[in-house]
Amino acid sequence: MVVDKIPTRKVSEAVAEEVEKLIEKGTFQAGEKLPSVRELCEMFGVGRSAVRDAITTLSGKGIVYVKQGEGTYVYEFDPSRLFNHTLMLPSSKDIIELFQVRKILETGIAEKAAIHRSEVNLERMEECLNDQTENNWESDFQFHLTLAQSTGNEILIQFMQFISATIQKAMIDFHQYIGQKPETLKKIHQQHREIFEAIQSRKPKDAHKKMGEHLSFVEKELLESHVLQEESEQ
Missing domain, CATH: 1.10.10.10 (Winged helix-like DNA-binding domain superfamily/Winged helix DNA-binding domain)
Structure with missing residues (x-):
């Protein structure tokens, strides 16, 4: 070739x-x-x-x-038949709808990961957590994707990858916003650590709960950043 x-x-x-x-x-x-x-x-x-x-x-x-x-x-x-990869999350409605999907999908993923995760999965999660010492959306995204891989369920993994472009956009927007909010960034890192510890300890209910709390927090912050952006453009 x-x-x-x-x-x-x-x-x-x-x-x-x-x-x-x-x-x-x-x-x-x-x-x-x-x-x-x-x-x-x-x-x-x-x-x-x-x-x-x-x-x-x-x-x-x-x-x-x-x-x-x-x-x-x-x-x-072509996954674009299911999801629009060019979606730029231009409205609060898009953000809310995305997080409705994420809360249904990723709380279940966290729960399954706590049951089926391997030592290799835990090592990869820890690598992602260690990379989050700075405002790094990529390590954030990889952490969530690694949780899906930890379930061992190919359909869940592929479904996460189908919507990953939209999730990445949300994460990029969010990290741009919280770059000026060190306390919020610290809170995100702590939430990821708590999710990891629940999965490491094989506590599926705790993992489900921690993921739900994390996504609700991120959604609230992202919506706030969107409102501020709209106000600055007026």
């Missing part, structure tokens, strides 16, 4: 674009497993972190999905 080498600037974005082009051309077919991270590194002449970040980007766009312990696969259908 002949592919162009990737320039050093914006490496992960460029890798994501090239993989997406190969999928569009049919080089990588729907349902097919992508080459391994090592093979993609060699193919594009880049490092492992760039490839991993590119896969996260493509996963967020609903183009690929990661099957834990197996690899990365191209989606067999």
